[in-house]
Amino acid sequence: MSFLGEMTFMLRFSYTARMKNDFVPVHLNVDTFARTAGKLVGDERLARFDRLLEETLGLGAETPVSYSVRGEVLHEGAAGEKIWLHLAAQVVLPLTCQRCMGPVDMPMLVERSFRFVATEELAAEQDEESEEDVLVTRRDFNLLELIEDELLMALPVVPKHDVCPESVKMQVADVDFVDESVEKPNPFAVLEQLKKKSGN
Numbered sequence: 340m341s342f343l344g345e346m347t348f349m350l351r352f353s354y355t356a357r358m359k360n361d362f363v364p365v366h367l368n369v370d371t372f373a374r375t376a377g378k379l380v381g382d383e384r385l386a387r388f389d390r391l392l393e394e395t396l397g398l399g400a401e402t403p404v405s406y407s408v409r410g411e412v413l414h415e416g417a418a419g420e421k422i423w424l425h426l427a428a429q430v431v432l433p434l435t436c437q438r439c440m441g442p443v444d445m446p447m448l449v450e451r452s453f454r455f456v457a458t459e460e461l462a463a464e465q466d467e468e469s470e471e472d473v474l475v476t477r478r479d480f481n482l483l484e485l486i487e488d489e490l491l492m493a494l495p496v497v498p499k500h501d502v503c504p505e506s507v508k509m510q511v512a513d514v515d516f517v518d519e520s521v522e523k524p525n526p527f528a529v530l531e532q533l534k535k536k537s538g539n
């Protein structure tokens with residue numbers, strides 16, 4: 340390949356890469372995404388969401404957080420065009436039941452739409468006066484952060500089983516029993532050792 344050919348190839352390649360990059364969930368170009376009626380469907384390991392992982396006390400790092408996002412431009416007469424992202428995300432979070440302190444899997448689903456405006460001022464003003472959730476459009480919007488925010492807000496204040504399983508209490512009791520027997524030395528074993536020592 341000639342030098343010029345190579346350059347053209349590289350330019351074309353980086354151009355394509357940049358176009359694709361617009362649809363990477365952590366660097367989403369909101370405007371382009373909406374204008375091209377973009378769609379992103381995927382999942383990320385819970386390990387990527389620090390704040391959610393804090394809630395599970397580090398459990399379920401491999402649990403998938405699934406999401407689906409759709410961009411849309413709506414034309415509303417004199418109000419002009421409006422840019423929207425429609426988000427759905429779900430995860431089953433391994434939380435701790437606050438009644439029996441056993442593990443409880445909490446299925447969570449959030450579905451929400453966000454309208455995007457050009458500046459912080461507009462966002463603050465319109466978020467206040469409308470029912471809609473208004474955010475500021477960005478070229479490198481972090482979609483995963485938004486997903487995490489929404490899931491955190493949807494968390495139950497006091498996670499608990501509908502009906503706490505009896506087996507959890509049994510298991511806890513078993514664990515206590517085992518721990519005790521491990522901690523305390525067996526008196527017969529101690530006697531055996533003493534016998535051996537005196538024998539020598």
Ligand SMILES: [Zn+2]
Pocket residue numbers: 436437438439440441443499500502503504
């Ligand atoms: Zn429980």
